[in-house]
Amino acid sequence: MANRAGPPAGIETRVLDRFDEAVVVIDQAGRLAYANRAALARFGLAGEGAVLADWCAEPDAALDRLRRLAGSGVRQPLNLTLKTGEVAKFRGTGLLVDPERPPALLLVADRQRDAGFEKLRQLVERLDIELTDRARLLVKLEETLERETKLRIELAHRVKNNLALLVALINLRRRDAPSPELADFLTALEGRIMAMAAVQELAEGDDGVDSARADLLIEALCTHLRQSIMPDNVTLEARLEPMLLGLRDAQSIALLANELLTNALKHAFGGVAAPRLEIALESDGDQLLLTVADNGPGFERDDARQGTGSRLIDSFARQLRGELRCDSGVHGTRWQLRMRRAQGQGQG
Numbered sequence: 001m002a003n004r005a006g007p008p009a010g011i012e013t014r015v016l017d018r019f020d021e022a023v024v025v026i027d028q029a030g031r032l033a034y035a036n037r038a039a040l041a042r043f044g045l046a047g048e049g050a051v052l053a054d055w056c057a058e059p060d061a062a063l064d065r066l067r068r069l070a071g072s073g074v075r076q077p078l079n080l081t082l083k084t085g086e087v088a089k090f091r092g093t094g095l096l097v098d099p100e101r102p103p104a105l106l107l108v109a110d111r112q113r114d115a116g117f118e119k120l121r122q123l124v125e126r127l128d129i130e131l132t133d134r135a136r137l138l139v140k141l142e143e144t145l146e147r148e149t150k151l152r153i154e155l156a157h158r159v160k161n162n163l164a165l166l167v168a169l170i171n172l173r174r175r176d177a178p179s180p181e182l183a184d185f186l187t188a189l190e191g192r193i194m195a196m197a198a199v200q201e202l203a204e205g206d207d208g209v210d211s212a213r214a215d216l217l218i219e220a221l222c223t224h225l226r227q228s229i230m231p232d233n234v235t236l237e238a239r240l241e242p243m244l245l246g247l248r249d250a251q252s253i254a255l256l257a258n259e260l261l262t263n264a265l266k267h268a269f270g271g272v273a274a275p276r277l278e279i280a281l282e283s284d285g286d287q288l289l290l291t292v293a294d295n296g297p298g299f300e301r302d303d304a305r306q307g308t309g310s311r312l313i314d315s316f317a318r319q320l321r322g323e324l325r326c327d328s329g330v331h332g333t334r335w336q337l338r339m340r341r342a343q344g345q346g347q348g
Helices: 011-017 037-043 059-070 111-175 180-205 214-227 247-267 308-319
Strands: 023-026 032-035 076-081 087-096 104-109 211-213 235-240 244-246 276-284 287-294 323-329 332-340
Touching (some): 023 037, 032 037, 037 104, 059 076, 059 087, 111 180, 180 214, 214 235, 214 247, 244 247, 247 276
Antiparallel strands (some): 076 087, 276 287, 323 332
16 A cells, blocks of 8 residues: 655645644654644654654664554554653554655554543453452451351350250159159150250251251151160161251251150050051152151040140141141051152252
């Protein structure tokens, strides 16, 4: 592409002087051939005849780039570092001022590049501020979470200790119970407290999380019953599928299982030669099934609703939003709770 002719000192120069953008013409020796008013004001140029070293921080490197650009008729971006430290952004192209001389370089300040850079700089500053604020917020959230976790662990530990103390007091009172009825009542109460204590034990072991393995709770409950009120001739079989539940549901499941097992041990096996008790925890699609069955002679369902234990069984089933069924006959009694698992609950 041919280089364009340079402006004579006539009307073209007067037009360029009215430009808001800085316009300069530099020959290949690095001398200033022309500068309009905007360039003189912005760069502090002394006028025609000034050299690059007067206003450019790196004149030799700048002159090399200017010479390469002067041989092109295509406008290209060019940055010059001024002695003030400012980086001046131009669009430059070769300009044939005198056919007898090598082409000069016409430089026009590129305010759009400056505006784009300024917008980018402002955007980077805003992003930096936002990232700093988010980093501070993240630190605060982590500190708050750490404090909350410590408080929950401490609370679970204290609750567990208080429950253990309560069990010890019940044991002392049961030894001095004036009647078998009171002793039985205290034994049942101890079992209920032990079920709650098992939940706290697991919660403390999992650093105070909001869920617990229901199968582990029932397993701990069965161990306690074997070591406390279960007669030696009773066989207890547990089939427990790993099941992760929220703490509240896990506690209600454990309390319900305790009531069903305790009631069976107390009332189900009159005259049975080989008492057998089964408990199962399993999933059925999105539902959970808890089953307690014995091989006793059965009972009348209406009679079973008269005791405190039966009322508690119904209460725990309602808390779990489940459907509780009881089938009882000469070959034994079978209780089954069917409940829908909450979202996020499942196999452990």
